[in-house]
Amino acid sequence: MSRLVWAGSTRWRVSRHGLVLAGDAGDGALLEHPRAEQLPDLLADTPSAEQLAERLGEPRPRELVTELVDTGLLIDLDATTPGSAPVARKRAVTVTRSGMEFTGIERPARWIHQHLRWVWASLPGRLLLGLVVLGGVVALLQGRPAGPSVSTHPWVDALLGLAISWLASAAHELAHAVALVGYGRRPRRAGFGFYWGGISFYVDSTEALTLPRRARVTQALVGLGVDLVTTSVLAITAALVTSPVLVYAVAWRVAVLGALGIMMNLLPILQVDGHWALADYLDEPDLAARARAALGRALRHQPTGGPRWLVGYGAASLLGGLAALAVGVWVWWSAAGDLATALFTGNPAEILVGLVLVGPITTSLVISLLGLILDLLPGEPADDRSASVVASGS
Numbered sequence: 001m002s003r004l005v006w007a008g009s010t011r012w013r014v015s016r017h018g019l020v021l022a023g024d025a026g027d028g029a030l031l032e033h034p035r036a037e038q039l040p041d042l043l044a045d046t047p048s049a050e051q052l053a054e055r056l057g058e059p060r061p062r063e064l065v066t067e068l069v070d071t072g073l074l075i076d077l078d079a080t081t082p083g084s085a086p087v088a089r090k091r092a093v094t095v096t097r098s099g100m101e102f103t104g105i106e107r108p109a110r111w112i113h114q115h116l117r118w119v120w121a122s123l124p125g126r127l128l129l130g131l132v133v134l135g136g137v138v139a140l141l142q143g144r145p146a147g148p149s150v151s152t153h154p155w156v157d158a159l160l161g162l163a164i165s166w167l168a169s170a171a172h173e174l175a176h177a178v179a180l181v182g183y184g185r186r187p188r189r190a191g192f193g194f195y196w197g198g199i200s201f202y203v204d205s206t207e208a209l210t211l212p213r214r215a216r217v218t219q220a221l222v223g224l225g226v227d228l229v230t231t232s233v234l235a236i237t238a239a240l241v242t243s244p245v246l247v248y249a250v251a252w253r254v255a256v257l258g259a260l261g262i263m264m265n266l267l268p269i270l271q272v273d274g275h276w277a278l279a280d281y282l283d284e285p286d287l288a289a290r291a292r293a294a295l296g297r298a299l300r301h302q303p304t305g306g307p308r309w310l311v312g313y314g315a316a317s318l319l320g321g322l323a324a325l326a327v328g329v330w331v332w333w334s335a336a337g338d339l340a341t342a343l344f345t346g347n348p349a350e351i352l353v354g355l356v357l358v359g360p361i362t363t364s365l366v367i368s369l370l371g372l373i374l375d376l377l378p379g380e381p382a383d384d385r386s387a388s389v390v391a392s393g394s
Helices: 036-042 049-056 061-070 106-115 123-141 154-182 206-210 213-240 245-266 273-282 287-299 308-344 348-376
Strands: 004-006 011-015 018-022 028-032 074-076 093-095 099-103 189-195 198-203 388-392
Touching: 011 036, 011 206, 018 036, 018 206, 028 036, 028 061, 036 049, 049 061, 061 074, 106 154, 123 213, 123 245, 154 189, 154 198, 154 206, 154 213, 154 245, 154 308, 154 348, 206 213, 213 245, 213 273, 245 273, 245 308, 273 287, 287 308, 308 348
Parallel strands: none
Antiparallel strands: 004 074, 011 018, 018 028, 028 388, 093 099, 099 189, 189 198
16 A cells, blocks of 8 residues: 655645645745645645545546646655665756756855855845946936947957856856755755747756745846846946947947846746746736636636636737837847847848847747737637646746
């Protein structure tokens, strides 16, 4: 007979839609069931799978128990007795389908939290950060620095700008890991991947799913705080440095694009940091999916199965996404159009660098437009089951 218990350091919290679960291996899920919030009590005496299914009751009790075991959130003690099987050692570096993933992000995050916490936690540190951000805003409002906007070697401008942008993106993600450490949780994995031709960094923040609401919102937005500082430093550099052209031109260009990224990330209608912060504040773990489903039902003249505001949010996400794409293209061209022109009118090597610069932006734009269009197309009616285990990404 099986005996089921939580796997490792599985954590949970009760949300308005069920039980939010975060697994030891970075697995997250939302358990939707009428008795979901009672699951911790139902597991108190290590029941068998059959007993747990009977205690949960309809709908779909056996399927739910199987899914919880399959996702690694529950384990069978009788199937994992000592010596029954060797424990797989996690690799320090793993090659994924789109890039690389590694463990050990907790160590630098913990070091930063221990030694540099005064920068954001103390009054002098906060005043310093405030002055930097204020200086950055003033520098951006002054406009583009006088002088040439591209150096005599455009490919150097492009590659240096990409490198700085990647470093800033890595710092953004590291901030999420530091916040997790500060709230007593563990960032287990980090990595980078090539998405639509560009490099994207990420940190596994699954354990943030079960934090208190204020902590979840803070953890979702902390990366944007780092972006404010890095963008401000670049803007100040562009304003103060008058030579060489390479320094102030690249600093200004990356600062403007960084400011664009901050505004895009803050928008609660796109599935980025602002959206996750809003979802955490409203305690709607799958806000985007519910809003899209509600909008789709409304467009097909079907009952939405939820509050009216979900339809409005879904529509705002769609229309706002189109507007954000248009504004993003305009700002990008205003900041980097001169560089793109210089690259594509240069030699073959510079044209290749231009493709590296423009390719990810163009591809992401096309994919985003297709995604927004698909949201409008009629599809199959959503599954109205009142019990499910919905996987959550990191």
